[in-house]
Amino acid sequence: MPELPDVEGFRRVLAEHAGARIRSVEVRDAGVLRGVSEGRLERELRGHRFDRPRRQGKWLIAPAEGPVLILHFGMTGSLSWHSAGEPEHRHDRVLWRLDGGELRFRDMRKLQGVRLARDERDAERLLADLGPDALDLSRSDLAGRLGGRRGRLKSALTDQSLIAGLGNLLADEICWLARINPLRQVRDLDEDDIGTLHRAMRRVLRESIKAERVPPRRTWLTGARDDPAGRCPRCGTPLSRRRVSGRTTVWCGHCQPS
Template sequence: MPELPDVEAFRAVLDDCARGALVDRVEVRDAGVLHGVSAQRFRRELEGRRFAEPERRGKWLLGRTDGPTVLLHFGMTGELHCAAPDDALAPHDRVVFTVGGDRQLRYRDQRKLKGLWLADRADVDRMIGEQGPDALGLDRAGFEARLAGRRGGVKSALTNQSVVAGLGNLLADEILWRAHLHPALAVRELTVAERVRLHTELTRTLNSAVRAGRVPPRASWLTGHREETDPVCPRCGTPLRWDRMAGRGTLWCPRCQPPGGGPSQSAAPSPP
């Protein structure tokens, strides 16, 4: 599922491909990815507009124009690509923006679980206003404030978009493994040191993943072992465990992430 680093990469695609460019033509090849707007209105409102600087808010991408804003959410399989007009269309290219006369911005999505919305400037905050602050720009004090008074487990808090926006299953598991914290550990039981460590690893993990343009499946990362039949911890070699937590399949290390919280003194450095 696209998470914050993927969406930041898609933001860069939109910025490089279409920023400042005139929208010459909008082709809605599958209206099933449009929400709250018809294909006819979507085309009418956007053709002749110019794309401005795009923004990312958590898992949402805001395609600003000099008129309405295109809100994009990528769900499980959504992607954004820049292509030449004569490049062959992919089977799952759902909406195609021809911009600047010589480029196409293509929204591609196999499963169509989310899609595109159209919003006036005043409506953007109303439509996505229930989100918490973007995880990448959250300082430690802000992070502490978001966790204050939370009930339930720490993974549930991290993946709750109203608490902090942009983190999904892969990132939450990676961050908790790096922070030596069991995913089911109650937020209210976190010590001060554990909260500091959690924020530190959240920031480090996000910055590294953004540089990679995705949550990278590196051998030194927990993420790099999710698809293995018998995965072992890349830090200590202990067999990893799968469980269902916060409604999601969760991968964790029983040695590095004991139920009582990780050892702050012996925590290994974060992998690159």
């Protein structure tokens, strides 16, 4: 599933072509359109130029001289640049043709997709329920957002209305690096825990952004979590697994005691 680092990679792809004129928009599958028709998407973007795009968590926001394109990549989405005439993939859903090539929104499962806001104010309205981008959070911001919360830490970290951008892999990796059990109650975290959690979040995000994904390194939890017999890369203890808020949660019972 694309998380904050993946979306930052997609943002950089689009940023490389900011300023290029949109010659046409072709919708191969309207099943990815959310609240906008094929005709309106083409009509309002054709002839415009993308301004510098930005990221808010798992959302990519691309102003285009008035209208604002908003992309969410669900579980299997991506945005990539292709030269003109390059064969299309069967899961390419929307194509924006620019001078010299085209941007392609590709998505197998079509769980989210493409939105179009009338302007920046409309974009803010569409994203009003979204929390701040995880990489923008200071230690005090994180403490304020977690303060008074009920429930398990894993659920809080992956709540997009609280913190935008952290998905299943990132949340588990952050907790593992911080040596904090993801099943702990948020109200039980003290100031030291919050500080450790914030440092771990910054480190994991920065390293993942470099890789444009949560990297499956042997020294990271991600390098072992998909192995049914996986062991902690730090101490060798067999990893524990449990469903939390519908997500498979992985941790080390030794390094992250409850």
